[in-house]
Amino acid sequence: MKTILRKSLWLALAPLAFAAGSLVFSPVVKADTDRLVIESGDSAQSRQHAAMEKEQWNDTRSLRKKVNTRVEKEWDKDDVAFDLRDKCQQSANVNAYWENNTLRCLDRRTGRTITP
Known part of the structure; x- marks a missing residue:
């Protein structure tokens, strides 16, 4: 019975032990941060906004x-009226x-338009 208990315990803990072991021996992942990515800021929304502003x-x-x-x-x-007034006066x-x-x-006398 002890051997059955040990085997079932080993089967239950084996995946955990394997996962822990793989983490210990895995290489350290390092991200490169020496590169700078500059986006133009040009997106579909900004182009649509610019088109609406232009319209x-x-x-x-x-x-x-x-x-x-x-x-x-x-x-x-x-x-023209100012000049005509001066001419008329x-x-x-x-x-x-x-x-x-x-x-x-x-x-x-007549009330008609005249040209001065």
Whole structure:
């Protein structure tokens, strides 16, 4: 009975002993840390984010261009009106007057637009 107990104990402990022995005699693993890996930071997510930003920039650029064109047209209209007002006020025609609401030079008698 003692021999059966020893054999079963040996069969149970043999794998543990073998595992412990293999750890003792295994070579030490050492990682090389003398190399530096630099990633570009370029990933699918960053490319998608950059594409979305570019699309938004293009859309806002289009809107800015429209706004700037509109402002330029308003400026040109005011500039022309300013010049016409000066011409109207300096006109030799005594019946010419400047109408601020319509930005036109009008005749006092007829109310029609005149060119000074």
